[in-house]
Amino acid sequence: MGDTLIIPGRYDRIQQACQFVAAGAAQAGLDDTAVFHVELACDEACTNVIEHAYGAEDVGQIRLSWEVQAGRFVITIHDNGRSFDPDEVPVPIPEDVANGTSDFPRVGGLGVHFMRKLMDEVRYQFEDDGNTLVLVKVIE
Amino acid sequence: MAIQQESLHGDVWLVRADGRLDQSQTPLLETALNQLLDDGRTVLIVDLSQASYINSGGLRCLVSAWRRAKQQDGDVLLCGLNDRLQEVFTMVGFDKVFQIHPTLIAAQRAVKKGK
Known part of the structure; x- marks a missing residue:
C-alpha cells in the first residue's frame, strides 16, 4: 500500500499535497485526529521546503510518497534545494513571545516544532541530490 | 477563504476569517489586520468560528498583529476556535x-471589562 505525488514548489499546491497524504493516512487506518496531524505536518514540511530549501516559490519540485510499513504510516518528502538543518531554527517560547523578547514571528521555527509534536518520528537526510524528510506516524 | 470586517461598539473591530488559514490564504487576513492597525484600530476581535484549519503561517500572522496591537496599547482577541484550532494553539x-474566548459575545464582554 502506497502512492507518490510530485508537485511544483508553490504555496497554492501545498493543499493538494496535504490532501494526498491525508487520503493515504485514512486508507492506512489512522483516525481523524491522526489524519489531521499528518496533514498539518505535511503542510509544515512543504512550506519549509519552499521557504528554506528552495528559498522561493517556483524554484523546484517536491516529491511526496507514503507507504505503510509494519504498522507505521511513513511519508517521504524529497526536494532538490539547498540543505538546511531544521534543528538550527529556534522554537519560540510562548512566554518570550508574550513579553516581546522572542524573535518570533520574524524568525519562525514553529513548523519544525509542529512536525516533532505531531509525528512519532522525524528524520532528515541531506545528500548531493537534495533533502529527504521522513515523517512517521504509528498506526494504533 | 473570505475575510469580513465590521465595526463594533466602542471602536472595537471584528474580523471574520473563514476557511483555511494556510500559507496561500493567510496573506488576505494579514492585509486586513495590518490595514486596521495602520488606521489606528488597535482593539481587534478575530472570529475564527468558520475557520477550518491553521498552520504556523496563520499563527505567525496573528502573533504579528497581536504584537503590533500591544505596542499601541491595544489587543487582538480570538474567539470561536474549533477543537482542531484549539489543539494547534495549545x-x-x-x-x-x-x-x-468561546464566543464573540464572550470576547466583547472581555473587551468591555478591560476598559
Whole structure:
C-alpha cells in the first residue's frame, strides 16, 4: 500500500499535497485526529521546503510518497534545494513571545516544532541530490 | 477563504476569517489586520468560528498583529476556535499568549471589562 505525488514548489499546491497524504493516512487506518496531524505536518514540511530549501516559490519540485510499513504510516518528502538543518531554527517560547523578547514571528521555527509534536518520528537526510524528510506516524 | 470586517461598539473591530488559514490564504487576513492597525484600530476581535484549519503561517500572522496591537496599547482577541484550532494553539502554548474566548459575545464582554 502506497502512492507518490510530485508537485511544483508553490504555496497554492501545498493543499493538494496535504490532501494526498491525508487520503493515504485514512486508507492506512489512522483516525481523524491522526489524519489531521499528518496533514498539518505535511503542510509544515512543504512550506519549509519552499521557504528554506528552495528559498522561493517556483524554484523546484517536491516529491511526496507514503507507504505503510509494519504498522507505521511513513511519508517521504524529497526536494532538490539547498540543505538546511531544521534543528538550527529556534522554537519560540510562548512566554518570550508574550513579553516581546522572542524573535518570533520574524524568525519562525514553529513548523519544525509542529512536525516533532505531531509525528512519532522525524528524520532528515541531506545528500548531493537534495533533502529527504521522513515523517512517521504509528498506526494504533 | 473570505475575510469580513465590521465595526463594533466602542471602536472595537471584528474580523471574520473563514476557511483555511494556510500559507496561500493567510496573506488576505494579514492585509486586513495590518490595514486596521495602520488606521489606528488597535482593539481587534478575530472570529475564527468558520475557520477550518491553521498552520504556523496563520499563527505567525496573528502573533504579528497581536504584537503590533500591544505596542499601541491595544489587543487582538480570538474567539470561536474549533477543537482542531484549539489543539494547534495549545500545542505551541499560544493559548497563553492570546485571550481566547468561546464566543464573540464572550470576547466583547472581555473587551468591555478591560476598559
